[in-house]
Amino acid sequence: MYEVPDQPHYVILKEGTNQGKLALTDQLGFSYSLKDKSKKTFTWRCVHRPSYAPPCNAKVKQRITEGVDFAEIYDQADFTFVPPSFSDPHYHIAKDGIHKQKEVMRDAKKAAMEEKFKASRQIVMAEL
Numbered sequence: 001m002y003e004v005p006d007q008p009h010y011v012i013l014k015e016g017t018n019q020g021k022l023a024l025t026d027q028l029g030f031s032y033s034l035k036d037k038s039k040k041t042f043t044w045r046c047v048h049r050p051s052y053a054p055p056c057n058a059k060v061k062q063r064i065t066e067g068v069d070f071a072e073i074y075d076q077a078d079f080t081f082v083p084p085s086f087s088d089p090h091y092h093i094a095k096d097g098i099h100k101q102k103e104v105m106r107d108a109k110k111a112a113m114e115e116k117f118k119a120s121r122q123i124v125m126a127e128l
């Protein structure tokens, strides 16, 4: 079973959005899109921006080194979570799944390779 970690582990997904843009996930169920760039810092903003409520203002700052492909080479220490307030890092519920789904599919494919006689469809159902 998948266990939700309690510490963020930031992963940058290339083509992580429908528009093919970069996305950042924290593996806690939150994801971020790139909002501001400066020479030393990238600012990611939570993607929770519903039409019926104010946007979530949680941000993640990523320290970058000039000349380095920040989307490929990064360290967990480069990321700093910037909550809108201490009591309420995100006002909405984590959407547990973006990263999880990818892992489940990958594991399912692996299982399918190992057990060639099972229909992969069954394996996917078992994994879920």
Ligand SMILES: [Zn+2]
Pocket: 030, 046, 047, 048, 056, 057, 058, 089, 090, 091, 092
């Ligand atoms: Zn948020």
